[in-house]
Amino acid sequence: MKAFVYRGPGKKALEERPKPGIMAPTDAIIKIVKTTICGTDLHILKGDVPTCQPGRILGHEGVGIVDKVGPAVTAFKPGDRVLISCVSACGKCSYCRKQMYSHCTTGGWILGNSIDGTQAEFVRTPYADTSLYPIPEGADEEALVMLSDILPTGFECGVLNGKVQPGSTVAIVGSGPVGLAALLTAQFFSPAEIIMIDLDDNRLEMAKRFGATASVNSADGKALETVMKMTGNRGVDTAIEAVGIPATFELCEKIVAPGGTIANIGVHGQQVALHLECLWDRNISITTRLVDTATIPMLFKTVASRKIDPKRLITHRFKLDRILDAYDTFGNAAKTKALKVIIEA
Numbered sequence: 001m002k003a004f005v006y007r008g009p010g011k012k013a014l015e016e017r018p019k020p021g022i023m024a025p026t027d028a029i030i031k032i033v034k035t036t037i038c039g040t041d042l043h044i045l046k047g048d049v050p051t052c053q054p055g056r057i058l059g060h061e062g063v064g065i066v067d068k069v070g071p072a073v074t075a076f077k078p079g080d081r082v083l084i085s086c087v088s089a090c091g092k093c094s095y096c097r098k099q100m101y102s103h104c105t106t107g108g109w110i111l112g113n114s115i116d117g118t119q120a121e122f123v124r125t126p127y128a129d130t131s132l133y134p135i136p137e138g139a140d141e142e143a144l145v146m147l148s149d150i151l152p153t154g155f156e157c158g159v160l161n162g163k164v165q166p167g168s169t170v171a172i173v174g175s176g177p178v179g180l181a182a183l184l185t186a187q188f189f190s191p192a193e194i195i196m197i198d199l200d201d202n203r204l205e206m207a208k209r210f211g212a213t214a215s216v217n218s219a220d221g222k223a224l225e226t227v228m229k230m231t232g233n234r235g236v237d238t239a240i241e242a243v244g245i246p247a248t249f250e251l252c253e254k255i256v257a258p259g260g261t262i263a264n265i266g267v268h269g270q271q272v273a274l275h276l277e278c279l280w281d282r283n284i285s286i287t288t289r290l291v292d293t294a295t296i297p298m299l300f301k302t303v304a305s306r307k308i309d310p311k312r313l314i315t316h317r318f319k320l321d322r323i324l325d326a327y328d329t330f331g332n333a334a335k336t337k338a339l340k341v342i343i344e345a
């Protein structure tokens, strides 16, 4: 089968690989129908994710058709159409019992990381019963690819942890796919204001179309002053960090109002200053989370009923044999205006 393989920092290749087989009784083999590329895959390619070793097939998102199941799999059978969660969950360990699947002691985010992933014709998914979701007849599979990772990430780490409420004021720092996923799902709770902050005017334009009430281009270094002016000098109730660099987290520390919440989504590879000297008396909360994908069943229903349309995040489509072009397009988003790219196997 064809597979996209990480070959060490800065190196990648589309290779011929043997089709995966069942290794544990709880496994399933899925024939990939559609997958996508995540910002995390770009981090891996740079060499930023040490758990992912050269030779690994990347990808942790996708929909497909069950090809084979292990003898212990009871919820799925060959021919079933399924959504693959980016997080594998045994369903039995103490973290899984708390719905903290991201910290499953024998699972978590392993697909396309410590085991081979979905950017291939076939993938082996561990703990199939508790890590796959059935796709109902007639569902829009492209929209559902957004449910493997980015939609639950924006919703769980940003919106739920950030305690977005009716009438509240929200700022989302970072208007990439995950920031936009937070923007889409924040609207479940009807906040009064959603201010989107980014350096890229195209992405801010998208954010406006996705329901942002205001946008701030932070390139002039005056985002703090602008947000304070917009909020009557009060700041925001929820500041969602969706970039993962020190400057954006520190901006959240400055724009959060007393009693507010800073909800971090970004993957941070560098030390960030915590300004407790400014925050100690402001009754704020800071939250962190790795996506658990515990909200996939609920998000499924909101997509089916068209409360949200995550398909709007898709800007480009490629066949699997053109995945190198797909990476170039996704990796040069400022130029190509790419958000999510769909790859058809």
Ligand SMILES: [Zn+2]
Pocket (backbone or CB within 6 Å): 038, 039, 040, 041, 060, 086, 149, 150
């Ligand atoms: Zn991801």
Ligand SMILES: [Zn+2]
Pocket (backbone or CB within 6 Å): 089, 090, 091, 092, 093, 094, 095, 096, 103, 104, 105, 106, 107
């Ligand atoms: Zn577990």
